Amino acid sequence: MLLDVLRREGIDVPTLCDHPALEPNGACRLCMVEITKADWDGWKKSVTSCLYPVEDGLIVYTHSPEILEIRRNILDLYLARCPNSDLIQKMAEEHGVLKTSFETLPDGDNCIMCYACTRVCEVLGKCAISAVERGHKKVIASPMGDVPPDCIGCLSCAHICPTDVIPWQDKNGTRTIWNKSFELISCKKCGKKTITRDFADYLLSKRNIPANYFDICDDCKRKDLANKMGELVDGAQEVTL
Amino acid sequence: MRIDSFPKLVKWRKECGKEYTGRKRKVFVCLGEACLANGSQAVFDEFKKVLKKKKLADVPVEAAYKTGCHGFCSLGPLVILEPEGTFYTKVKPRDVEEIVEKTIVNGEHIDRLLYKDKETKERVPDHNHIPFYARQHRIALRNVGKIDPYRIEDYLAVGGYTAIAKALKDMTPQQVIDEVLKSGLRGRGGGGFSTGRKWATCAKVDDEPRYVICNGDEGDPGAFMDRTTMGSDPHSVLEGMMLCAYAVGSKQGYIYVREEYPLAVVTLQNAIDQARESGLLGENILGTDFSFDIKINRGGGAFVCGESSALMKSIAGEVGEPRAKYIRSVVKGLFDKPTVLNNVETFATVPQIIEHGSKWFAGIGTKKSTGTKVFSLAGKINNTGLVEVPMGITLKEIIYEIGGGIPKKRTFKAVQTGGPSGGCLPAEKLDLQVDFDTLTDAGSMMGSGGMIIMDDRTCMVEVARYFLNFLVMESCGKCVPCREGLYQLHKLCTKVCEGKGTMEDIDLMEKMSKTIQTASLCGLGQSGPNPLLSTLKYFRDEFVAHVKDKKCPGGVCRDLITFTITDECTGCMACVKACPVDAISGEKKKVHTIDQSLCTKCGSCFDVCNFDSVKIS
Amino acid sequence: MTPDVKKIEKIIDRNRGDKTALIAVLQDIQREFNYIPPEAITATAGALDVPLSKVYSVATFYNAFSLKPRGKKVIRICQGTACHIKGADLIQEQIEKGLGLKPGETTKDMEYTLEVVNCVGVCAMAPAVLVNEKMHGNVRCEKALDLVKKD
DSSP states (O other), X not given: OHHHHHHHTTOOOOOSSOOTTSOOOOOSOTTEEEEEEGGGTTOOEEEETTTSOOOTTEEEESSOHHHHHXXXXXXXXXXXXXXXXXXXXXXXXXXTOOSOSSOOOTTOXXXXXXXXXXXXXXXXXXXXXXXXXXXXXXXXXXGGGSOOTTOOOOOHHHHHOTTOOOOEEEETTEEEEXXXXXXXXXXXXXXXXXXXXXXXXXXXXXXXXXXXXTSSOHHHHHHHHHHHHHHHHHHHHHHHO | OOOOSHHHHHHHHHHHHHHHHHOSSXXXXXXXXXXXXXXXXXXXXXXXXXXXXXXXXSSOGGGEEEEOOOSOGGGOSOEEEETTTEEEOSOOGGGHHHIIIIIIITXXXXXXXXXXXXXXXXXXXXXXXXXXXXXXXXXTTXXXXXXXXXXXXXXXXXXXXXXXXXXXXXXOHHHHHHHHHHHTOBOTTSSOOBHHHHHHHHHHXXXXXXXEXXXXXXXXXXXXXXXHHHHHOHHHHHHHHHHHHHHHTOSEEEEEEOTTOHHHHHHHHHHHHHHHHTXXXXXXXXXXXXXXXEEEEEOOSOGGGGSHHHHHHHHTTSOOOXXXXXXXXXXXXGGGSOEEEEEHHHHHHHHHHHHHOHHHHHTSXXXXXXXXXXXXXXXXXXXXEEXXXXXXXXXXXXXXXXXXXXXXXXXXXXXXXXXXXXXXXXXXXXXXXXXXXXXXXXXXXXXXXXXXXXXXXXXXXXXXXXXXXXXXXXXXSOSHIIIIIHHHHHHHHHHHHTTOOOHHHHHHHXXXXXXXXXXXSSHHHHHTTHHHHHHHHHOHHHHHHHHHSOOOTTSXXXXXXXXXXXXTOOOOSHHHHHOTTOOEEOOTTSOOEEOTTTOOOOOHHHHHOSSSOEEEO | OOOOHHHHHHHHHTTTTOGGGHHHHXXXXXXXXXSOOHHHHHHHHHHHTOOHHHHHHXXXXXXXXXXXXXXXXXXXXXXXXXXXXXXXXXXXXXXHHHHTOOTTOXXXXXXXXXXXXXXXXXXXXXXXXXXXXXXXXXXXXXXXXXXXXXX
């Protein structure tokens, strides 16, 4: 897509819903650019670069006054929706929007409806959460507001969220996210908590990995490996001596 | 009976035609939605009952026929008696016996049921001489009101399925495309894209299967031509889709009907069943290699599903969120396959183009907008209903000559075209020759052809607020400019309606509107600010009046108006009865008064007062 | 009141495994129960092999679906443009006040549910109110409540 090429060329195009692990969905509209071609008689059209297929002979304006105006106005709208989000405040400021022109939403949270969480959940093959209702009432939620049966507590949604609005916590060997509690696996060596049992089971069912793969944590595995390597090196040194 | 060859079709049509024209006496009772709401089913049943009871020698019981909508909805229930064309309006079941006795048996007119010309005050005996009908040129609506929508035989009798037979017998798919292309037909659903070009592009895509979709999601509030066509002449839609399928090489079609039109689903399904039964849908149609079938999908009540990519998602059983159409749906549409999507009126028009030729069609209308267009007239206009007129006719002709002007001798203020994607045009645009391009240039849009007429009792700021509210409710919520931007515009506009707006708010609305137009993902958002921008363009003084003078010139915005009764009050009690909150007191023949603490400023008193004694200030 | 699981199964069975039938199945369920019971959402997800979250998205996205039980009489006030300029707001106000309901709500005795629709296509008869399937045209604001109650 056009955005990838722009990024490759080191051109700065702001985005909020774009993520390398996800298919583009064109929700945030910040990556809009103006395009034209030599034979378009000066006619230009605004497109979202994340969704526009690259073509030969395309002339792209990434920072024209019109585009900058659109970005400012969109960030103005975001600022009205999420006045407390650090990310939005920072981006808006970078574009010269210090204060929103609108009344801020009374019940606004920091969710910018970028769908990154639902998309990553879908990529993982779970679709535990989704966008619910429509229009301005739309929110990301679990089915029927209940504990999501398909959630495996992998935290992908919380980690990918650009404005950090999905709460979760690990406490006393239990992880809680979307009001669902999960047992965390303890490393058999160091006792450190790693991933949830449900996530481990899911990965084991999907990938060709040994059944005891999650018994020991990555740190201990690395240590083991280092020790093994050390033993080998030591052994080798002895031989040389 | 399965019709598997051309000669069989010709023979069947002859039989149907003989039966149709052979009916000596025909009583057509309109069973369109509007007439049904007025009780036309009871009128129809009464005709059956009375005819049975009378046992007239030359009038069989079956002489009472159901028809779909006649279009002149404000006068329903409508009854037409053929062959004379006697046109009775507002017929009640109790009139039926009299109609049978006087008109059917003795050939006399019943004056009170005849249409009364508003100008000449004369009664008009038959529909051909009523201005509402006389000025029309019906192509898409050719059979509407003339045939029983539940009988394929009726459709055949009036020449139905002639075009598909002609195409299959004498034309290549390319020739069908060329004919549609040359006719200049542009999509009747909204943007006015060339139908022929759409078909040609789809036919060229090297991918299979290809799909044909009929968009029956007539979401524009105020438009009801597609509902009428689907409900009153369903076979014409099927035939149009068949021609398209033959032209682009499709085997499967879908009709997406909006949830609010249950009757259309029934008539269409019945038509599909009949067509299948007689072999006009299915495998090897008329003994040729052409196979095609159609499935109905009911919508779920979402305006955004009128947008093609959202509609296709909805057919696939998903949430109706549009996608960016940098790759067109003729290339990658339903199930990612090449898809032609046209609306109901477009498909209903196509068979006529194939039957009579592109030259005939291109000769009607204007150079760039050929043919006719169906408009639905509603709002503050005398003759509400459906009219089909050649493109290029002026707004004035539609509103005054066909529509009969504004009721209660009030003044015309604006006409809204194109629904939430369109705009409001003022009186100085009444001479505008209506076609796709002139409407767009004027800041409105053809849309699907809805025309809402507004009089001086309408507040244009409030109308803009109404459309913004509509769009906020109907936005899918996927992209920011539409979801957040329209929401903020609605809030600002509401502020103006409440008299709390500032001139800066108006500037902000204009600025943000432009961004929403450019940056939104789909047509809903891109055209969403149009109703606001067009009212700001033509009725800016009303916005200024709300902001600066804290006045609502239309007398609608409640925070800015008070109703009072002047001394000219005759004491007729009409307003006292009409007031829903009993805020008006007074005795007969004495001046009434409004208790301002109770008054909700609904304006009911103003609307019922025949003596101009209620004042808005 | 738990909905009849057999009835749900019967509706779903016709379309088992067909993801594209999701909206049609939910429509059929709503026609049967007058709303979409949570049990039906779960059952539909399983039978059509669609993630539960997606079924819930669809059920909440489309206006036609109600996830709450509705009253015996579903009153739908048309808020199309023609109805709006002919006073649909006033009618809505009268009915809201008279029944003590906001759009989307149902009376405690399960008698009435109030809904608002964006145009039912009888613009020629504006303003229009639907009581279940029955259409009323040219509704007068002061008579709206009576009409709804009588119907």
